[in-house]
Amino acid sequence: GGVLYVVGTPIGNLSDLSDRAREVLAGVNVVACEDTRHTRKLLSHLGLSVPTISYHEHNRFSRLSGLMERLLRGERIAMVSDAGMPGISDPGEELIREAVEQDIPVIPVPGPSAALSAVVASGLSPQPFLFIGFLPRNSRDRTAELTRWKETPATLIFYEAPHRILAMLKDVARVLGDRRAAVARELTKKHEEWLRGTVTECIHRLEEEKPRGEFTVVVEKALLEQTGKEDRPASWWRALTIQEHVDW
Numbered sequence: 001g002g003v004l005y006v007v008g009t010p011i012g013n014l015s016d017l018s019d020r021a022r023e024v025l026a027g028v029n030v031v032a033c034e035d036t037r038h039t040r041k042l043l044s045h046l047g048l049s050v051p052t053i054s055y056h057e058h059n060r061f062s063r064l065s066g067l068m069e070r071l072l073r074g075e076r077i078a079m080v081s082d083a084g085m086p087g088i089s090d091p092g093e094e095l096i097r098e099a100v101e102q103d104i105p106v107i108p109v110p111g112p113s114a115a116l117s118a119v120v121a122s123g124l125s126p127q128p129f130l131f132i133g134f135l136p137r138n139s140r141d142r143t144a145e146l147t148r149w150k151e152t153p154a155t156l157i158f159y160e161a162p163h164r165i166l167a168m169l170k171d172v173a174r175v176l177g178d179r180r181a182a183v184a185r186e187l188t189k190k191h192e193e194w195l196r197g198t199v200t201e202c203i204h205r206l207e208e209e210k211p212r213g214e215f216t217v218v219v220e221k222a223l224l225e226q227t228g229k230e231d232r233p234a235s236w237w238r239a240l241t242i243q244e245h246v247d248w
C-alpha cells in the first residue's frame, strides 16, 4: 500500500544525509519537494533519477488531492523540504495530516534540523524547549507574539533571516528582557559560528558587520523576576563568547 515518508535532508553539509534517507529516496515513486531544481541537485548528487513533484508553500493545498490519490493508489511518496526536516517552518503539515486521516502510514526518516542542532549545543537547557520558528516580520506583530511567550518557562528557539536578525533580537531584549542567548550561524557549514551571551551582547557583536548566512536563535527561559521561580545558577555565562568555526 501507499506510504508517506517524511525525509530530513542536510541543512548545509551534504554528508549529513543518512544512508537510510538515500535508500528511501531511491525506492519511492516520487519525491514531493519545495524546489524541484534544488532537490534534483541533491538527488543527482546521490546518483538517483527518481521523479520529483513540487509541493511548496503556495501549492500545498492545490497539490494535496493529487498526492493523496497517488498514496491511496498504493504509491510510495517521499516528502522533503529544501533543507532540514519537512514541517519545521517548512511545508508538510497538511499532507501529513491528510495521510494520517486516510490511514496512510506516515514514516519519519530523521535528518538534521537547525532547531534541534542549535538547542542541543547552545548550553541552554533543552528541557523544556519551545520551538517558535519565524516571528512576524514587523515589529508590532513581533512584539505581540513575543509577549505571549514572555512568562513561558521554556527555552525558546527562533529562526530568523539575516536582514531581520538585529531588529528581531532588539525586540527580544525589549520584550523578554536581556536574557542569555545563543546565536548559531551557518550550522554544519564551513563558516559555522556561535555567539553565546546576553541578547544585548549578541546584538553589539552582530552590529560590527552586516549579518550574513542562516541564523537560529536560542533564548533562555523566562527570568526569575518573570516567573518567581529560581532554577538557574546566577553566575552562568558572565560574558559573550565567540566560537569560530572548528574543523570536524
Ligand code: SAM
Pocket: 011, 012, 081, 083, 084, 085, 086, 087, 088, 089, 090, 112, 113, 114, 115, 158, 159, 160, 161, 184, 185, 186, 187, 188, 189, 214, 215, 216
Ligand atoms: N526545516 C528546516 C529545519 O528543519 O531546520 C528549517 C527551514 S526554515 C524555512 C529555514 C530557516 O532555518 C533559516 O532561515 C534559518 O533561520 C534556519 N536554518 C536553516 N539552516 C540553518 C543553518 N545551517 N544554520 C542556522 N540556521 C539555519
